[in-house]
Amino acid sequence: MVKRILAVFILGLLALGVQGGLAMVMPRSLCPDLGLLVVLAIGLHWLEVTPGMFVASALGFAADLLSSAIFGAHALLRVLAFSLTSLARSQMDLRGGAIFALFAGAITILNALGLMLLLRFFTSGEAGAAAFSVWGVFSGVLPHAAINACLAPAVSAVVVWVCDRVEGEASRPGIEFEARRPTT
Amino acid sequence: MIDFLKRFSAPIGFVFLLLIAAIAMVGDTRDLETRRHQLPWWQAVVIEVVAPVQRVVSVPATSVRDVINNYVDLVYVADENERLKARVAELEEINLQYREALVASGHLDRIAAMREDFEVPMLPARVVGLDISLWFRSVVVDRGEEHGIAAGNPIVTNNGVAGLVTAASRRAAKAMLLLDRQSAVDGVVQRSRTRGVVRGTGTDSLEFEFVARDGDVQDGDVIITSGLDAIYPKGLRIGQVREIRERGGDLIQTAVLTPAVDFERLEQVFVMFYQGPTMELLYGNQDPDGRSNGPPGASVAAGRDGAKPSS
Numbered sequence: 001m002v003k004r005i006l007a008v009f010i011l012g013l014l015a016l017g018v019q020g021g022l023a024m025v026m027p028r029s030l031c032p033d034l035g036l037l038v039v040l041a042i043g044l045h046w047l048e049v050t051p052g053m054f055v056a057s058a059l060g061f062a063a064d065l066l067s068s069a070i071f072g073a074h075a076l077l078r079v080l081a082f083s084l085t086s087l088a089r090s091q092m093d094l095r096g097g098a099i100f101a102l103f104a105g106a107i108t109i110l111n112a113l114g115l116m117l118l119l120r121f122f123t124s125g126e127a128g129a130a131a132f133s134v135w136g137v138f139s140g141v142l143p144h145a146a147i148n149a150c151l152a153p154a155v156s157a158v159v160v161w162v163c164d165r166v167e168g169e170a171s172r173p174g175i176e177f178e179a180r181r182p183t184t
Numbered sequence: 185m186i187d188f189l190k191r192f193s194a195p196i197g198f199v200f201l202l203l204i205a206a207i208a209m210v211g212d213t214r215d216l217e218t219r220r221h222q223l224p225w226w227q228a229v230v231i232e233v234v235a236p237v238q239r240v241v242s243v244p245a246t247s248v249r250d251v252i253n254n255y256v257d258l259v260y261v262a263d264e265n266e267r268l269k270a271r272v273a274e275l276e277e278i279n280l281q282y283r284e285a286l287v288a289s290g291h292l293d294r295i296a297a298m299r300e301d302f303e304v305p306m307l308p309a310r311v312v313g314l315d316i317s318l319w320f321r322s323v324v325v326d327r328g329e330e331h332g333i334a335a336g337n338p339i340v341t342n343n344g345v346a347g348l349v350t351a352a353s354r355r356a357a358k359a360m361l362l363l364d365r366q367s368a369v370d371g372v373v374q375r376s377r378t379r380g381v382v383r384g385t386g387t388d389s390l391e392f393e394f395v396a397r398d399g400d401v402q403d404g405d406v407i408i409t410s411g412l413d414a415i416y417p418k419g420l421r422i423g424q425v426r427e428i429r430e431r432g433g434d435l436i437q438t439a440v441l442t443p444a445v446d447f448e449r450l451e452q453v454f455v456m457f458y459q460g461p462t463m464e465l466l467y468g469n470q471d472p473d474g475r476s477n478g479p480p481g482a483s484v485a486a487g488r489d490g491a492k493p494s495s
Contacts, residue, residue, distance in 0.1 A: 013230065017237025020313030020324060024242040024451075025249055028318055035316060049194040057201045061208070062230045067315045068322035068350065068360045072208030079201045115319050122209055123366060144318055 005051055007166040008159065012038045012059040015155075016066055029143045032151045035063050036111060039078050040104055040152065041159035043085025044094055056082035073118045080114070081107050097153040104152035108145040228353035235324050235356035238313030246451055304417060306340070306454040307331055312356070319386060321364040323347070325453060328355045336415075336459045344421030344444030345369070345409060346453055357455075362390060362422065363447055370413035371422050376400035379410055382422050382441065388448070390423050390441040401425060401439050417458055 015034035023031045039056045046052040060078030064071045084107065085094070094100050189196065223231075309325040327333050329352050337349045339359050347361040360367055367384035371392060378401055380394030392407055405425040411418025423441035430437070 013233055014237055016316055017234040017313070018241050019316050020234065021238040021241025021245065023314035023316070024238075024311065025245040028314075031318070033316075033318070050197040053194070053197050053201055057205065060205070062234070063316055064208075065227050065230050065351075066234060066313070066324065066358070067317040068320040068358075068364050068366060069317055070209050071212035072205040074317070075208065076202060076205035079198065079205065083198060112319065115317065118209070119319070119365065122212075140318060 037155040041156040043082040101149040105145040105149035108148040112141040231353040305457040321361040371407045372410040374406040392439040396437040
């Protein structure tokens with residue numbers, strides 16, 4: 001368990017590094033939010049909600065360090081994204097590639113709106129006022145959400161692969177979940 | 185009790201983490217007003233771990249892009265070379281005439297003395313990563329505290345001012361760009377000396393807000409730092425006026441600026457070993473005269489395009 005948490009946390013840090021490096025050469029709106037996708041993948045595959053939430057929060061704080069956002073904004077939104085994914089997973093089957101892609105796209109849009117609202121709430125004066133432009137958010141976020149949606153299944157597969165490599169396939173909660181299903 | 189904690193660990197953890205994040209945000213906004221910011225070790229570790237990864241990804245990718253761009257540029261380079269040679273000869277001639285005139289009026293010595301005041305040690309740094317959020321504009325550079333960099337140091341390019349270091353770990357630093365929504369710089373129109381505030385918009389342009397009654401701002405005007413915000417040195421080029429937004433009888437008018445720095449191709453920057461009085465208050469003094477000493481390798485470079493001292 002501890003090994004898996006560490007491995008996924010390091011994977012999340014690497015994802016942030018790759019994301020920051022890619023932003024140097026790609027148009028900003030087409031640069032994927034790999035950090036968010038890792039958190040969504042954890043939410044999808046980990047049945048232990050509490051440790052997953054802590055990893056999501058830690059990755060959010062790491063993202064805050066690499067951004068000029070208010071410190072804590074990404075952490076809060078990552079915890080919410082993880083919780084939403086866990087909740088959605090309990091209500092529907094998100095493991096299909098297309099449905100998870102759509103879900104990731106929707107969460108990306110909510111994440112952008114959340115960041116803008118937090119900036120507006122916590123920043124006084126012009127910066128706060130400039131932050132909230134619904135059209136500005138949507139025009140920028142739609143291509144970003146589309147890219148995230150396309151990459152979400154791949155990132156999810158990488159997270160599963162890393163968890164399997166670290167602790168073995170049998171220890172993966174997702175597999176246990178499968179095993180408990182009644183067979184007909 | 186333990187059973188209770190086990191049973192409700194998820195909701196308790198959820199509330200706890202949200203509280204921690206909220207406290208961090210409140211603390212961060214308070215810090216903006218009263219902080220003496222030194223990165224805690226765990227924050228420094230994250231930057232130290234991620235910066236090399238960003239470098240591994242960005243350096244080969246930017247190199248490939250540069251090769252392609254350079255090849256395209258080569259097509260035009262011969263013509264451009266001829267044109268620039270002619271222009272250099274013309275400017276050397278004009279420069280000579282100005283120097284003659286200055287010597288004649290005895291001003292050259294005084295301007296040379298003034299230049300001593302303006303030159304600040306600088307250190308070249310490579311941008312290894314951009315802000316991981318789409319909505320904020322900052323960069324990570326590959327130099328940090330061990331190279332003499334500290335929070336509050338301005339970063340510039342040969343075209344003008346780019347931003348401000350906001351946090352430094354041992355071998356990397358994070359800098360907020362002028363384009364960031366939270367950025368504000370006191371600027372002045374180089375031609376008319378009209379003062380105003382240059383704000384980031386989060387997009388690729390800047391906004392210059394000035395008082396309409398005193399404002400003499402025209403399309404094409406160059407905006408430079410005034411130095412009155414006590415953050416940036418005076419005379420750094422910020423951008424050029426592209427459009428003036430007339431807003432009827434509003435007291436404050438806004439002009440849209442094209443930044444002097446090409447932020448889309450920001451790869452190499454210079455960190456100025458300079459801390460204005462405001463940054464001294466926020467981050468602590470580096471040197472009694474407001475300049476850090478910098479490492480031995482730091483060059484004293486002008487790099488101040490448009491840095492024409494006001495008379």
